Amino acid sequence: MSFQSHNHRQCIKRGVQHATDQCEKAGLQLTPIRQRVLELLLTEHRALGAYDILEKLSEDGWKSQPPVAYRALDFLVQHGFAHKVERLNAFIACTTPETNHNPAFLICRICEAVAEIHPQLSRGALGRTAKDAGFVIEQAVVEAEGVCPNCR
Amino acid sequence: MSFQSHNHRQCIKRGVQHATDQCEKAGLQLTPIRQRVLELLLTEHRALGAYDILEKLSEDGWKSQPPVAYRALDFLVQHGFAHKVERLNAFIACTTPETNHNPAFLICRICEAVAEIHPQLSRGALGRTAKDAGFVIEQAVVEAEGVCPNCR
DNA sequence: ATTGGAATGTTATAATATATCACTATGAAC
DNA sequence: GTTCATAGTGATATATTATAACATTCCAAT
Known part of the structure; x- marks a missing residue:
């Protein structure tokens, strides 16, 4: 991280x-x-x-x-x-080039640091909602903005 | 929808x-x-x-x-x-102005239609990962690109 | 040696976004 | 009623992000 x-x-x-x-x-x-x-x-x-x-x-x-x-x-x-x-x-x-990729990002609005993370989104609420709607997700942009542990 | x-x-x-x-x-x-x-x-x-x-x-x-x-x-x-x-x-x-807002979007790459949805992300994998990292999410951009039911 | 493809060089311009200052209207404070 | 502050708009200029188009180079395969 x-x-x-x-x-x-x-x-x-x-x-x-x-x-x-x-x-x-x-x-x-x-x-x-x-x-x-x-x-x-x-x-x-x-x-x-x-x-x-x-x-x-x-x-x-x-x-x-x-x-x-x-x-x-x-x-x-x-x-x-x-x-x-x-x-x-x-x-x-990319900071995790070995991992299979559906990257999401945590962006600190103070220091501008960005961390790449890999939540299993497709299995979660987003994937479920999309599936229910009959929508096939090919790629997802997931970018959370907030404050990183160092800036708190 | x-x-x-x-x-x-x-x-x-x-x-x-x-x-x-x-x-x-x-x-x-x-x-x-x-x-x-x-x-x-x-x-x-x-x-x-x-x-x-x-x-x-x-x-x-x-x-x-x-x-x-x-x-x-x-x-x-x-x-x-x-x-x-x-x-x-x-x-x-906004298509759901009544709802409390953490919108996510499904974007069809064929017809360009966009649907606003409201998965409960903060409770899911993203929220968990962020929390574990000590990162406080203030706002999240969640945009899935793919193919809508009409274009399949 | 020639050709064909991939990468790079170069010029120009498109597409997206903001800074700044001037002007107007409206309503609150006096 | 005048003054003042504020919010909105008008207008000009420019910053920032991104791509189109064409020329050139280099190398490998024929």
């Missing part, structure tokens, strides 16, 4: 390693830009906007235009290495 | 009536623009972007600029007469 103090260097390392392995296995290209964007996302448990990413890329010497950031982010999201937080129009590295 | 066939005229009437009453009671001003925007939202069980609203307003003869739409929408959202669908960056009229 990203709210708790933890060895953060490990998060970054694990994230990159997992993406590297996954891409290797699936024949995907974790190109320098894609890897760099993933690293940038992994450096904080906070959601970054595409333009934040762009700015950081340009600090690295990449003088990139918006599509570059969006393409890299799309790639990462598409393959589960990152997620989009709709509430913030921003992106965050 | 907005997916089912129903007397839709009733939806509009009820929505406007409820807002009128509520505003009366609470000393809020349901001004012509605010009421018109609410009506526009109520005419479809679909989310409309602020600029869709603007366009429709201008068809009515209001030659309005973006802030006009956003202000009206903010008012409606703030007082629970409408909701923002984050996934779509768009707005939808």
Whole structure:
């Protein structure tokens, strides 16, 4: 859980390693830009906007235009290495890439930290209501905003 | 449930009536623009972007600029007469204004219909996970995308 | 060597959202 | 009745987020 103090260097390392392995296995290209964007996302448990990413890329010497950031982010999201937080129009590295994915997010409105969690929603009230309505859920955005334990 | 066939005229009437009453009671001003925007939202069980609203307003003869739409929408959202669908960056009229509010949405990716539902999330897996983490949820965005019964 | 695909570079622009200041009307306080 | 404060609206400008479209590069397969 990203709210708790933890060895953060490990998060970054694990994230990159997992993406590297996954891409290797699936024949995907974790190109320098894609890897760099993933690293940038992994450096904080906070959601970054595409333009934040762009700015950081340009600090690295990449003088990139918006599509570059969006393409890299799309790639990462598409393959589960990152997620989009709709509430913030921003992106965050996946912190549980091993887990089967129906991520939900806890967003602290004070420190902006974001934690990825995995409640079993489909079995709960939402899934039941949808089923009763004859609605087939393909994807669910679940984002709770509030105050994290550290900011209380 | 907005997916089912129903007397839709009733939806509009009820929505406007409820807002009128509520505003009366609470000393809020349901001004012509605010009421018109609410009506526009109520005419479809679909989310409309602020600029869709603007366009429709201008068809009515209001030659309005973006802030006009956003202000009206903010008012409606703030007082629970409408909701923002984050996934779509768009707005939808509240269809259950009487109910206590923790709305969730079912969004059909085919016909774009949106249904507002009220699962008891806080009691479910999400609430439990948050509580265990020491996170206090103030507001939750829950938006499921999939296929509605009519489009299957 | 040529072709075809995937990634990136580049320019332009679309779509969504807000800051700011000016103006108007209304009603409360004096 | 005038003054004042407030809420709403009008209007201009600009910020923020996102994508379309086309050119270029690189590499692998034929």
